[in-house]
Amino acid sequence: MKSSASEVENQDEIELEVNEKQGLFLNAVTTHHYKMVGMVGGRGSGKSITLADLLKLAAEEMPMAKCGWGVKTVAKAKSKLTSGLKAGWKRWNCFEYDWKTGAGEYVLWREPPPSFDRAYEAPDNWENCISFANGFTIEFEGFKMASEENRGANFDMYVVDEGLNFKKAWLTVVLPTLRANPGKFDSFLHHSFFVFSSPPWTPEGQWMYEIEANAKKEPNDYFYQEVKTLDNQAFLPKDYIAGLKKILTRMVFEVEVEGKRISKLPKTFYPALTREKHVLEDHDEDEPLTLDGNLFYNPKQELVASLDFNAHFTSATLWQEDMIYGRLVDNVFVKEAGEDNSMAKAWAALFVERFSGHAKKKIVLTGDRNGHNKSAGSKQTMYEQVYAVLDGAGWDVVLAPLTYNPLHVTKHNDINKVLGEQHEGDDLFKVRIDGVKAKATVISMENSPIKMNYEKDKSSESGDADQELATHLSDTVDYYIIRRMKTGVARANEDFEIEFW
Incomplete structure (x- = not known):
């Protein structure tokens, strides 16, 4: 493709050769x-x-x-x-x-x-x-x-x-x-x-x-x-792409030459996670999503909230369950405390608003064991604060928080055993994620590095990235998988706590 422009000094018309993608880009931004x-x-x-x-x-x-x-x-x-x-x-x-x-x-x-x-x-x-x-x-x-x-x-x-x-x-x-x-x-x-x-x-x-x-x-x-490297082949040496393929790692070549969108880091806490298997993302947000012929999000079924409490970012993934699947239907998070200076209550208020149309108002609260602690200036634990807001809004609430975290290597192996679905003959479940409503959780999981001791690298939580893309939401997935591996499908009619080892 060729594009013409006037040169400043002599006003002669010149012709510039650009590739098709460059031409489309320059034409778009200079005509609108x-x-x-x-x-x-x-x-x-x-x-x-x-x-x-x-x-x-x-x-x-x-x-x-x-x-x-x-x-x-x-x-x-x-x-x-x-x-x-x-x-x-x-x-x-x-x-x-x-x-x-x-x-x-x-x-x-x-x-x-x-x-x-x-x-x-x-x-x-x-x-x-x-x-x-x-x-x-x-x-x-x-x-x-x-x-x-x-x-x-x-x-x-x-x-x-x-x-x-x-x-x-x-x-x-x-x-x-x-x-x-x-x-x-x-x-x-x-x-x-x-x-x-x-x-x-x-x-x-x-x-x-x-x-x-x-x-x-x-x-x-x-x-x-x-734009991909191949889009510019006419302006590159004939062996340029072949040369890059020899010197770059497979993942770097796929991302930086072939233009594939990176799905996860090379050394990730979730090596068994794949978008193809676990994430349903080819749908509109308001479009009813189905899985095996059933509603992915069912307003007539109880919810499980897996919570993670932090001073500047409190979040949860929302799940629904059957004997085969744990369906991650949404994520809810807040970055600022409410008028009463409580992140837990701010999260609860947003949840109530987000799920006001949910027909079966029953929910199991699980997740972060730090939620047993009392926030500053409150006589209630963070779980109790969430409970109070939801109960006041007419929800039947079951408190089922974790009380202990397993060893890093044990947690890593168990979670990837579930995600890998290589457990024929036992009762482990499958995880499926609404990649439109819970997109932030998918990115959070894909960008969760692993340390040498199998611990999740949480440096993104102290960086400048949007905290919904840091590792917080991935932690809520961990909590959910760990809880369900030990207790099975949630019971929404009795209180229980989960103790590990």
């Missing part, structure tokens, strides 16, 4: 205004060239505008990104300014010469800027050490490269800055946010896939594109 745009692509897929083309088109369409560029550290970004930008702009006959001859169209990392126009909101410090002759300016912002210092800026557009390393929390700083020069530019690129990235491997980078989900729900405001 999107609030947020994402491109995820593997090695050699052409996303870096697409970013260079996007910035050159923006310079053409918005002279004297200012574009922000968010990176972890500016120094590293300068060293890694500059050569790619130069190569991309060279295709436009656009070259770095020569201070001896005065030839060239852009200046790197210093104040431009007097002959260059200035942006409407020119930076005070040019050492982190790329400036074009027509005043279009790109300003790099580092977020790793001092993200809050970037508040208060004004930009006409914003880009992020390698979004898998850019924390979602930093968007709260970036997005409000897209407010400069309202009405001054007749360009669909004005006030848009763009993120380019390799496929994410950890929960911290999963926010980019939210752009894909939003693009399906709100196609006028969001645009998402995935």
